[in-house]
Amino acid sequence: MPPVSRLASWSRELLARWSDSTGISPSDRVETLGAEQRFIVEIVKALASEPQVLVLDEPTEHLAAEDVERLFRRVREVTARGAAVVYISHRIREVQTIADRLTVLRDGQGQGTYPARGLSEDEIIHLIVGMDLEEEFPPKCTEFGPEVLRLEGLGGSGFSDVSLGLRRGEILGVGGISDNGQQDFVRALAGLGRVSSGRALIGGKPADLGSPITAMRAGLSYLPGDRHREGIFAELSLRENFASRSPLKDRIAGFASRSSETRRTAEAIRAYAVKTPGTETPIGSLSGGNQQKLVLASVVATGPKVLVIDEPTQGVDVGARAEIYRILRDLASRGTAIIVLSSDAAEIAGLCDRVVVFSRGQLVSELAGEEVTENGITGAALRSTAVRDGAEKGTAGFWKWAAGDLAPIVMVGLAIFALGAYVSAANGYYLTGRNIGGMLVLISTLALVAYGQQALMLVGGIDLSVGPLMGLVQVVASFFILDGATGGLMALGGAAMLAAALGVGFLNWCLVVPLRLHPMVATLATYMGVQAVSLILRPAPGGMINGDLLSLAGTRIGFVPVMFLVAAAIAVALEWMLYRHGLGLAFRALGSKPEVARMAGLPPARLRLFAYLGCSVLTLIAGVAMMEQVGIGDPRAGLNYTLASIAAVVIGGGSLFGGRGSFVGALFGAAFIVQINTATNFLGLNAAWQSYLLGGMIILAVAVYSKSRQKVVAA
Amino acid sequence: MKAQTFAAAAPQSPVFRLRLPGEFGWIWIATAALFAISAIVAPGTVRPASLSAMLPFAAMLAIVAAGQTIVIQQRGLDLSCAAMMSLGGVVVAKLGFAADSMLLAVAGTVAVAALCGSLNGLLVARLNIMPIVATLAMNAVLLGAVNMLSRGTPLAVPDALESFSHRDVLGVPWTLVLSLGFLLSIAVISARTLIGRRFVAVGANPRAARAAGMPVLAYQVGTYGAAAVCFAVAGMLYAGFIGSASQNAGTDFLLPGIAAVVVGGTPFSGGRGSVIASGVAAVFMTQLGILVMALGAGSAVQLLIQALVIIAATAVRELPGILRRKA
Incomplete structure (x- = not known):
């Protein structure tokens, strides 16, 4: 590392070596960067120390396709220099692309190390899950009920003019390259963003999306993507976490009944196969997949007409992932309309009946039936994002100066x-x-x-x-x-x-x-x-x-x-x-x-x-x-x-x-x-x-x- | 895979496992032990006469500690406690003489306190000001108001208030009955109602609470408002008890109030907490002070012992975790 006085120019060089269009200046505060840019800073930082051994843990979670390519190029440079790289990821295809040898861990135990070229995707999944997953995704549905959600020209901060309809029993995917407005869109639906134009009808009645409270009252519940910050109450028990979204169901004579909470939680644990010592365990001590299943159970318990799910399987192991897909399909078949946002095109393609693709805050393409494939979604996203939106939302001069x-x-x-x-x-x-x-x-x-x-x-x-x-x-x-x-x-x-x-x-x-x-x-x-x-x-x-x-x-x-x-x-x-x-x-x-x-x-x-x-x-x-x-x-x-x-x-x-x-x-x-x-x-x-x-x-x-x-x- | 769901639940050897008291259980044991020790080394401190002299102070401290507990459960800390107590005494004295009705005076004081407390809450929740800074500033502003109202000299309080503070029911001081009522109702609300469930969730993770459809702002503002009411009630009782309302009445309750919460076992990490444990801790701290005094030590030693108790109380709860990490 150079002396502190030359840090700025040094950082600029390193960032430029990653890509000449990161849009990151060394003097920016990291908290003002987007998730993708933060990741780039993080990876550039790790590469800059010229390590003998480099450990990358889920490095591509927030990266767009072109940045994944850049990362792989840099990883190959590192190995060409003679250093070793440990690359941890749940994205099997990425591992197959970059790794020479791969080791699979299941429930904390090694399942063996193999040459990466010698294993097919199915064989790897078999090792991870410990049994054959005949089909990771449940079969899709073709029969839908009446329309339950209608958006008419909905717009807000980060997205504009979205019109679409959603029928009962249908799973709608929301795709696109990250930071193209799809997150803003689903958060606005959940009442966590700002809607400035257009309107939403649920069951034919106008729904107020001003806050999560009103959205839930209208029949729309939301499963947050950032589980740690918005999904769980880490120090509270499974019972408290589960009951938090539907407390009225445990109200007996004006009081919150603990036995009713425990009963409902135990039922949910059984139905969703959550692995836990009991209902009083703090949720923070469970694995990511089990946390996600419990939060999903809790959101579903609100009995929504429309369920909005942000990144259903982020930080979730392959086994639990398949279970979550099965649960979602099951819910849909019983009449819930589901919207799924995911940065993983394969996931949307496998799970959803219909997919809308966002680019620069607008709904640019809609795929249905046979068109819903991973290539179709990625293609639609890439075709329309040839130029990235350079116009950032500006902050008034005084506030920027005051900060x-x-x-x-x-x-x-x-x-x-x-x-x-x-x-x-x-x-x-x-x-x-x-x-x-x-x-x-x-x-x-x-x-x-x-x-x-x-x-x-x-x-x-x-x-x-x-x-x-x-x-x-x-x-x-x-x-x-x-x-x-x-x-x-x-x-x-x-x-x-x-x-x-x-x-x-x-x-x-x-x-x-x-x-x-x-x-x-x-x-x-x-x-x-x-x-x-x-x-x-x-x-x-x-x-x-x-x-x-x-x-x-x-x-x-x-x-x-x-x-x-x-x-x-x-x-x-x-x-x-x-x-x-x-x-x-x-x-x-x-x-x-x-x-x-x-x-x-x-x-x-x-x-x-x-x-x-x-x-x-x-x-x-x-x-x-x-x-x-x-x-x-x-x-x-x-x-x-x-x-x-x-x-x-x-x-x-x-x-x-x-x-x-x-x-x-x-x-x-x-x-x-x-x-x-x-x-x-x-x-x-x-x-x-x-x-x-x-x-x-x-x-x-x-x-x-x-x-x-x-x-x-x-x- | 389903078979594992509940099978993992069985602990290895439930029969022989040493059951440690929960985080809020320690204080009961400590308090019982303290009274047992008092009975042996200084029997004078546990006679009915000295107990009935000690309990009113413990009761007032318990009310203060209850207010501080709910704020700490919301990841805050209320430093305006001192001025809020003084304000309670001064306002009730002023209103008591002006309105000539104790009931009106008390209602008016509670309303003023709730308003000032809600302002605290708005500063913290709406303007994102760190709680100790917001309440520190509010403390300064309120001290100004107290100073202006009292013109810098202690005010006499209406006789009705004074006799109320000294009254007792079947030998039990009124202040104690009132404080028990306060603690129990807060405890029941937070453990047994929808409001309590949401209150805990908002304290544990405000962002998750918002996403889960809870009115987070209302809970945060309401907490500071309720805490301020606790402080003002303690201030009124104290003013009645000593017969005058002065500017620095609350100063002696700020640190002991926080200390009682800590000793009671409510963590600063938000969410979980127990007003009952804080109340018991208030009794513990007060009795400890009296015991130390009875053994001939001065206020300096008393302070030192309080400091050690705080450290011991938190350390005893942290220790199992630290040892487990080391092992």
């Missing part, structure tokens, strides 16, 4: 300036060096502890114990660093303060990482513990801290306190590290997606240890800065800084979800809070206004950041 890293600093800076200008016009004393100097001292203290908080939040943590730690540092100092103390004693005091800070940081880390407590709970406990230690050491404030040292800490150049210059320099240095040093990059990576960072070879436990120790050391420095204002060992002196530091970070644009933040932003956030407090004093407003302003500004700032980031991701 950037610079926006919080500019906005908060402007607010500080405007408030300052207003106050100085109202009260001349405000702009004196004495007042500004005093404000800068307060800002530097708050900013320093906010940097610590920010460092932790970058890796998705939070530290409530910073406030008490500032007090503890001060209390420890008040035993050693006194007037008339010898140099040796003072050095000892310094060491004790450092030890206290590092000790608290290490304790927090131990609780959060090895003991796996929630950061909030862990640091709440240390908040109380550290405060207790301070109170035991100094039940009441006492111990005047060495005056010479205090005046040294309070040195000013002109009216600017040295402490402020130190704080500002630290902000710049940390900010530089964040963007230009490997450690900063590692922090941001870990905070954005811990799992991915770990797989990329970053050590999460050690990085978190750095973050916790760093936070404590910065808090220690803040504690030293506070000494000049307090001058005495006061165990309660720092308490307010816990919440203030969090406020400073979020006003400065940091996110509690981890992965993004700014130390300069935290400095501005701290300045803003001090500015509000000072301004209300100068304007003669009462304490209530101080609270209103602070609360209101936090809400305003965070609302703007969060809205803008949401808009950018959604686009």
Whole structure:
């Protein structure tokens, strides 16, 4: 890997080697990319490390046909270089194309390794399933009931002008190359998208597709494609998962009957052959295929007239797949109309009676009867997508700018300036060096502890114990660093303060990482513990801290306190590290997606240890800065800084979800809070206004950041 | 393939397996043990007189903890708890004297609290603001309101409220009866009704809940509203109990309230939770404080022990999982 400063050009080269039309720029945030583009980034990243052994796990799940070809070309390059590739996939044809040898696993046991050319597709399926699947797909149907769903010129975000009809007992496939509007279309049907024109009739009556609630009421139920995010409640039991979509069936005398839920769930488990220890098992512990069968059972239990299924077999093994196909055909034969969206043309061809193909958000082709073949569907999709839709949905300029890293600093800076200008016009004393100097001292203290908080939040943590730690540092100092103390004693005091800070940081880390407590709970406990230690050491404030040292800490150049210059320099240095040093990059990576960072070879436990120790050391420095204002060992002196530091970070644009933040932003956030407090004093407003302003500004700032980031991701 | 469906269900040796209490069972054992220990080392703390002095505080803490529990079940945390409690006391005092009817005053206070809480919910659910930030900001705003209403000095409360807080039924303090009623109704709603089922599902996975046809926003907003009502009720009781409504009445309940939820066993991961366990934990924490005090330790030691209890309580539930992973 090149130095961090040349990362951008390096990434651009790598992406260009994949294809010159990826549409991905190195400066894009990955969350703003489509699923397909994300996969390309992922694969390019894996190839860039020039591995000896490359493991690819279902790499083509989100790729279009031409990208699968590109991937195969690159895999062959890798093997030509002498490296080995392990390619895991449930797409048998792809494995046959790319592999030299193949190994089949069933129920966790190896079924043998064979030369890839020596096995036919049927033989491979036989190995996977462990028995002969005479027919993977059940026979199709030719007799349908009356029409149940009619769409008239339906359009919305991502698709337009879709008209079609669907009869009872019919399975309709929705195909096309991914991201051509078919996902948007089925989500809109389910009430999860936006419909802007046209209408849908179910059973002859207009259906409101404004939300999943109204869609279900109209008789349309939806099985989500992203099972983990939208399909299951991973920590809840099978019973709760199953009953969640049809709770009215378990209502007896106004109460939810657990025995009725259990009975219905057990029936579904039997009927759908779900392998599970029982109805109370958390669904997250089952295999993908069993989860999918249970969710399908739950959706079917709502008794829909129209069933919309997004990717029925994603992440499902071959055996369960055949069962799901059989179940769907069975449902159709009993009168349900089914719409199936799948990126696998073979699946649609085998399962569906009729297929519509999407391209660029429009229904471009309809295949029925003999035309429903894999080649027919792929051909229809490819013929009409010779040119990819280049026009992306635009986001209004302001929101895009507001989602950037610079926006919080500019906005908060402007607010500080405007408030300052207003106050100085109202009260001349405000702009004196004495007042500004005093404000800068307060800002530097708050900013320093906010940097610590920010460092932790970058890796998705939070530290409530910073406030008490500032007090503890001060209390420890008040035993050693006194007037008339010898140099040796003072050095000892310094060491004790450092030890206290590092000790608290290490304790927090131990609780959060090895003991796996929630950061909030862990640091709440240390908040109380550290405060207790301070109170035991100094039940009441006492111990005047060495005056010479205090005046040294309070040195000013002109009216600017040295402490402020130190704080500002630290902000710049940390900010530089964040963007230009490997450690900063590692922090941001870990905070954005811990799992991915770990797989990329970053050590999460050690990085978190750095973050916790760093936070404590910065808090220690803040504690030293506070000494000049307090001058005495006061165990309660720092308490307010816990919440203030969090406020400073979020006003400065940091996110509690981890992965993004700014130390300069935290400095501005701290300045803003001090500015509000000072301004209300100068304007003669009462304490209530101080609270209103602070609360209101936090809400305003965070609302703007969060809205803008949401808009950018959604686009 | 069908044969395997239920066959896999049989555990290996059900007879000799050591049954550990569930995540919400530990607190009952711990509380029973604490009272047993109290009876031995400091019998004074379990006499009826000292119990009836302790229980009202435990009851108020339990109501606060119940509110915090339901918010934590929705993956949140309500830091506006402190100001909401203070607001409850101040508003009921103001309205009580203005309306000259306790019933109206209480109803008005509950309505104000529900409104402020729903605002919290909207900030979190609609504007996507992190819960602790939204409620931190709301806390500041509410403190401003309390400050404005009380003009910075503690307010006297109507006599009716004061006598209500001190009344008892057959020797059981009213506050305790009321808090039991609160906890039981929340527990019954969340365990036995459609609302409760959906509430748990929304907390466990809001996106899946939406796709499954649940009114997610209403549940999220409603949760913060209900929590705020809990805090305000505790605030009213507390104001009645000490005879005045002050600005920092709630400060002493914020951290112990969260601590009680943690000790009770409700995880921060959303969905699952138990208000009853939180209520029992409130009794546990209060009695623990009194025991420590009776043994001659100061408030600092008390704080230290609380911290250790929080760590022990969470660690004891995590330990089996950690050991299993290591093995």
